[in-house]
Amino acid sequence: MKENRGPIGIFDSGYGGLTILTSIRRLMPEYDYLYLGDNARAPYGNRSFEIVYEFTLQSVKKLFDMGCQLVILGCNTASAKALRSIQQNDLPNIDPTRRVLGVIRPTVEMIGDITKSRHVGIVATRGTIDSQSYLLEINKLFPDITVSGIACPMWVPLIENNEFESDGADYFVKKYIYALMEKDSKIDSIILGCTHYPLLIDKIRKYTPANIELITQGNFVAKSLKDYFIRHADMEERCTKGGATTFLTTESVEKFKESAAVFIKDTKIDVESIILK
Structure with missing residues (x-):
């Protein structure tokens, strides 16, 4: 056998x-x-x-x-x-x-120990955001956490075309991060809900308030x-x-x-x- x-x-x-x-x-x-x-x-x-x-x-x-x-x-x-x-x-x-x-469940399981404000942001592809997978999984484990997500359709193309360090990347990172913070100013943790996004983390930090923790999945x-x-x-x-x-x-x-x-x-x-x- x-x-x-x-x-x-x-x-x-x-x-x-x-x-x-x-x-x-x-x-x-x-x-x-x-x-x-x-x-x-x-x-x-x-x-x-x-x-x-x-x-x-x-x-x-x-x-x-x-x-x-x-x-x-x-x-x-x-x-x-x-x-x-x-x-x-x-x-x-x-x-x-x-x-x-x-990769979603392992990311969700640790979020309860990270957020203090119980307000969490998600940046991801449109497909992931539209599926509401993070919202549903977080609410199952931590019903007291408020989840706000925003699709970032330009981030993956920037990364895969090796433009993630360009000035153009600054524009699109700033645009989506500011839009997320407008949805919920109490967010203290942001999940990078796409495995490409760690390559943008320096620019994401640049436009994210210093008190917010950025969560990569790896x-x-x-x-x-x-x-x-x-x-x-x-x-x-x-x-x-x-x-x-x-x-x-x-x-x-x-x-x-x-x-x-x-x-x-x-x-x-x-x-x-x-x-x-």
Whole structure:
């Protein structure tokens, strides 16, 4: 009987999930990782629930086919629009022993210990904001917290076009942060609800009041995964340990390497171009 073991899969529609991968590898470097970026069809932020679900499921199945027993959706839009359906409707038929996890829940779980004013802001893609996933999840765990969100549709294009340090980025960061603060001046914590946004954090700080804490997701997702392995030793044993990372992209290898260099410091990465269907 073939042993069911493989790398930890990490999926994102674009490149932002590389910030999640980086944090997880920093905390748990001993594991093998397989990153899949659906870069040719990115961004997902403005796509419908049905299309995000379809594309995300295709990627999850691909990672499963390549041996992953556990897949993390390192994408807020996919976590918001596809995770629940995949967990509840698809996994029982594909393989009930495998798991798919997202990035929203680990971020939400820690917010209760961070906010003092009990007023929290969310900046994210339009798809994540429209899904109200953060609002619903926070209200489940912390019904006393008031949540205000705003979509920032220009931030991902700025980052993926390597313009996040430009003067143009200042304009759009200031615009959205000021709009969020106008919605609720009592906010004392802002969740960066897109895995691209840590690259903009210096500019976000520039236009955010000094008393407000900016919350990036990588470290929380990494810690949550480590805790998950402690609680689920059977799954931890099914994740191989060789310290290797492989990358898959639906774009060209050259384009992926060029764009990924903005997010990760690896000088040499093993990349394969694939077609999802």
